[in-house]
Structures are given as C-alpha cells and as structure tokens.
Amino acid sequence: MKVRIFALGFAFAALTSMAAAQPSSVVQKTYPIVQGKTYKFERVADGVYYATGGFGSNNVVVVNDADVLIVDTGTSPTTARAFVEDIKLITPKPVKYVVNTHFHFDHTDGNQIFGPDVQIIAHEFVKSEMMRGNVLDREPYKSSAGDAYPARIANLKTQIAAERDATKKAALTRDLATAEGVQAQLREIKVTPPTVTYRGKHVIQAGSQEIQLLNWGLAHTGGDTVVFLPREKIVATGDLMESRLAYMGDATFDDWITALDALKKLDFTLILPGHGVPFEDKALITAYQDYLQDVIVKGNQLKRGGVSAEDAAKQIDLTSHSKAFPQITGPGAELRGMRRLYVWLTERGGG
Numbered sequence: 194m195k196v197r198i199f200a201l202g203f204a205f206a207a208l209t210s211m212a213a214a215q216p217s218s219v220v221q222k223t224y225p226i227v228q229g230k231t232y233k234f235e236r237v238a239d240g241v242y243y244a245t246g247g248f249g250s251n252n253v254v255v256v257n258d259a260d261v262l263i264v265d266t267g268t269s270p271t272t273a274r275a276f277v278e279d280i281k282l283i284t285p286k287p288v289k290y291v292v293n294t295h296f297h298f299d300h301t302d303g304n305q306i307f308g309p310d311v312q313i314i315a316h317e318f319v320k321s322e323m324m325r326g327n328v329l330d331r332e333p334y335k336s337s338a339g340d341a342y343p344a345r346i347a348n349l350k351t352q353i354a355a356e357r358d359a360t361k362k363a364a365l366t367r368d369l370a371t372a373e374g375v376q377a378q379l380r381e382i383k384v385t386p387p388t389v390t391y392r393g394k395h396v397i398q399a400g401s402q403e404i405q406l407l408n409w410g411l412a413h414t415g416g417d418t419v420v421f422l423p424r425e426k427i428v429a430t431g432d433l434m435e436s437r438l439a440y441m442g443d444a445t446f447d448d449w450i451t452a453l454d455a456l457k458k459l460d461f462t463l464i465l466p467g468h469g470v471p472f473e474d475k476a477l478i479t480a481y482q483d484y485l486q487d488v489i490v491k492g493n494q495l496k497r498g499g500v501s502a503e504d505a506a507k508q509i510d511l512t513s514h515s516k517a518f519p520q521i522t523g524p525g526a527e528l529r530g531m532r533r534l535y536v537w538l539t540e541r542g543g544g
C-alpha cells in the first residue's frame with residue numbers, strides 16, 4: 194500500500210508550510226539509485242545506501258562482509274517489512290544489526306518485525322523510554338500519529354458526506370482509504386525496545402567494516418546515537434542533525450548545541466540525516482547551532498515578557514535563519530518545541 198504522502202517528517206505536521214524545503218546551502222548530489230517497491234536506495238558509497246520513501250524516518254543500510262546493519266526502522270511494522278523486502282534488491286545478506294538513533298516512534302516502531310537473531314542496538318535511554326510503557330500515549334506520537342489519523346479520518350468522512358461534486362468526492366474517498374490504511378498500520382504497532390544498549394560509545398566490528406555508535410549526552414532527545422563509518426567517512430545522524438529543522442519537543446537545547454560541536458569534530462565528508470537529504474557541508478551544522486541558540490535567546494525573552502508558550506510559538510521570529518532553513522516562511526515555531534523550551538528554561542532557572 195502507498196503511504197508515501199504520509200512519509201513527511203512528523204516534526205513539520207504543525208508548521209504552516211509543507212513545502213519540500215531544502216537549505217540553500219545543501220548542494221544535492223546525485224547517486225546511483227536502486228528503486229524498490231517502497232524504498233528508494235541511494236548508493237552513497239560502496240555498500241552504504243540512504244533509504245527514503247517509506248513511512249517515517251529515512252534509513253541507512255550498511256552492507257558488511259557477511260551481514261547487514263540498518264539504521265532506524267520507520268513508523269510501522271508494515272514499512273519495516275517493506276524495507277527489509279526491498280533491501281533484497283541490493284544484497285542477499287541477512288540483517289543482523291538494527292540501530293535506533295533515538296526513541297521517537299518514526300525511528301523505532303518497525304522494530305517488532307526483527308527476530309531474536311537480530312541485535313536491536315541503541316543508547317540505554319532509548320530502552321528506558323520505550324519501557325516506560327506509554328510512548329504511544331504521549332508526544333511526539335500522540336499528535337503526529339495516534340490522534341492525528343482518527344481526526345483526519347473523521348474529517349474526511351464529514352467532507353465526503355457534504356461533497357456534491359462527484360470527482361472531488363472520489364478524490365476524498367481515496368484519501369480516506371489511504372488514511373484508514375495508515376491507521377491499520379499504526380494499530381499493529383507493538384512497542385519493541387532495543388535488545389542491546391550502550392552509553393558513550395559502542396563499536397561493532399562486522400568483518401572488515403567498523404561501525405561506531407556515538408552519544409554525546411542530551412540533545413535532540415535524552416539518548417541520541419550517531420552512526421559513524423570511519424573508513425567511508427560517513428555519519429548517520431538521526432534527528433540530532435537533519436538537513437532541515439528537527440522536532441524540539443524532547444530537546445535539551447544547550448547540550449544539543451554542544452553535541453553538534455562534537456559532531457563537527459568527527460572526520461566525515463557526508464551526513465545521512467534521519468529526515469531530509471544527504472549533505473556534505475558542515476556549515477549547515479553551524480547554521481543549525483545558531484538557530485538553536487536563537488531559539489533559546491528569543492524564547493527566553495518572550496517567556497520573561499509574560500508571553501505564553503502557545504503565543505511564543507506564533508510570535509518567535511526566527512526568520513533570519515530562513516536562508517539555511519527555507520521551511521521558515523514567517524514568524525513562529527512548532528508548538529511542542531516551544532512548550533519544551535519553556536519547561537527547559539524553567540528547569541534551568543533561566544526564565
């Protein structure tokens with residue numbers, strides 16, 4: 194089933210502009226492509242593929258001497274099954290390692306399709322968050338998926354009942370079928386935490402392939418992993434660094450900026466982000482650090498001025514960052530990110 198239209202990063206669901214924006218500083222290279230039924234694989238290096246087109250995260254495939262490591266599993270078991278099926282187009286080797294870059298549903302909710310012979314590896318925080326038992330009852334899942342699709346389905350049904358034009362009615366009916374298909378996928382999710390956890394650094398030696406899992410403390414979430422391939426000089430960053438603005442609802446803002454400093458010190462030439470497009474220019478990382486810094490400063494000013502988080506989400510002016518992040522088309526920021534900023538500012542006693 195086609196779910197591609199729902200594959201947009203959930204972080205942007207609440208932004209006014211859904212335009213497929215790319216930073217002007219990202220020079221998009223073209224790579225050899227293997228097109229599967231669901232996923233498109235860009236061969237960015239020998240044995241390394243960037244996979245897009247599924248439901249949720251963009252994933253990475255590393256083909257080792259005897260097996261395969263994948264980074265992230267998407268939003269549903271259906272998309273993970275489609276991913277594994279499509280991987281057979283690039284290699285007959287079995288998936289042995291799954292890395293979850295962080296606990297968010299769009300990176301982990303395909304985990305359940307993997308058997309006990311597959312290691313699901315993540316920072317220990319990922320396991321503890323997923324073991325708390327209510328990840329499907331809270332953000333970011335709740336308003337991005339759990340509550341979003343029932344609301345969309347109800348809305349479409351109302352629209353269909355009121356629509357007089359037969360062509361428009363048919364189009365709405367197709368949208369309804371797609372939304373109900375997604376809803377069915379979401380109902381199948383059984384939250385499946387990682388089976389192997391680490392802190393700080395974890396190295397996988399898969400034949401001649403060295404794969405480093407690195408964590409630099411709190412950032413996008415409480416336990417983000419970047420996957421570094423020193424031989425290929427490639428790093429998969431999850432949502433710690435996207436080619437566009439990331440969700441901030443679980444952020445620790447100042448530590449995130451520090452973690453990005455650590456990222457810049459790695460010896461890589463290509464970033465494969467959890468959403469967006471591959472990019473080479475480290476200047477985009479600095480631009481994102483500047484953005485986060487500005488979020489802190491301007492959010493703090495608004496909070497001290499008595500502006501609520503809800504109003505700050507409408508008012509905060511981050512438009513000076515629109516050159517690097519063209520999805521910024523006017524004042525405002527994602528509401529869950531601003532709510533988190535306010536909580537964080539209070540916790541650190543700054544506001």
Ligand SMILES: [Zn+2]
Nearest residue numbers: 295297432440
């Ligand atoms: Zn995330």
